[in-house]
Amino acid sequence: MKRDSRLSSVLHALLHMAEHEGPMTSDALGRCLGANPVVVRRTMGLLREAGLVSAERGHSGGWRISADLRIVSLRHLHEALGEPAIFAIGNRNEVPECLVEQAVNAALDKAFLEAEALLMERFADVTLADLAADFTRRHAERRATKD
Amino acid sequence: MKRDSRLSSVLHALLHMAEHEGPMTSDALGRCLGANPVVVRRTMGLLREAGLVSAERGHSGGWRISADLRIVSLRHLHEALGEPAIFAIGNRNEVPECLVEQAVNAALDKAFLEAEALLMERFADVTLADLAADFTRRHAERRATKD
DNA sequence: TTTCATGTAACTACATATGTTACGATTCGG
């Protein structure tokens, strides 16, 4: 199964936007991410619908962050992306007649739901501001190592 | 992304085998699961390599469980299947140059590793015997309801 | 020796993420 990397992509894009003065075009973001500008527009469009960014068309247009970095968490972004399926493993049949399969599904579902709940908790704990701070720390570290 | 349902499938198959006298053929298991017998052989072959089941060819052959149901956990089965990827979400680029992307990956990896650790714990806690008992309970319940 | 079963390779079918092309809609600058 090919993994959905949109959450990773939008985080990367948003942090670049946070470091950048003025709006960034889909083309510029595409170059940062190594992604196609149309894919950028497609994905950022979901964040726009969630009110997290805004887009301006025409000359000197592009994408801007329109939310507080200290508020927006990974969970918000996951929701903005439509809460895509988290697991690459699942039940063969979601509503089985067979009692054996029902027992199997119940056990698997319980484990997956717990893991998903933990993941969502962790996602809710991390904001864009946290990531920006981590980036700043890494940046300072690299400069210190080079000197 | 199509989900990997092999763990669900082998659990379903193993429990049917546990309830069944003598070996079960790939054809019979395929009918239980609603799956193709070749796919059954392909998947059960991995369990055979892990020593969890054995296969006999020829007349009155088929698959047999060759391990203690009280010992074999979901985790063992997951391992026997080659520990397939658990998450359908992931980083865009696993070894990025970009410090922004490194910060993003670090945050996501941390959350995913914690969730995976919890899932593996839960998997280790559930044995085939537990599932068989749960099936028996469901079976008794259904009969009680019908009466 | 015939039949029934697994073992396995090769190919097909299908789903989904991402990439690409094309073009319309909008905005700014000259």
Added chain:
DNA sequence: CCGAATCGTAACATATGTAGTTACATGAAA
């Protein structure tokens, strides 16, 4: 007002991975 820049979006292409299917070799039992 025109033209370039930019987003919005549809339609199609490509890539990858799961499961299904066909075909046939191998082995065991009646």
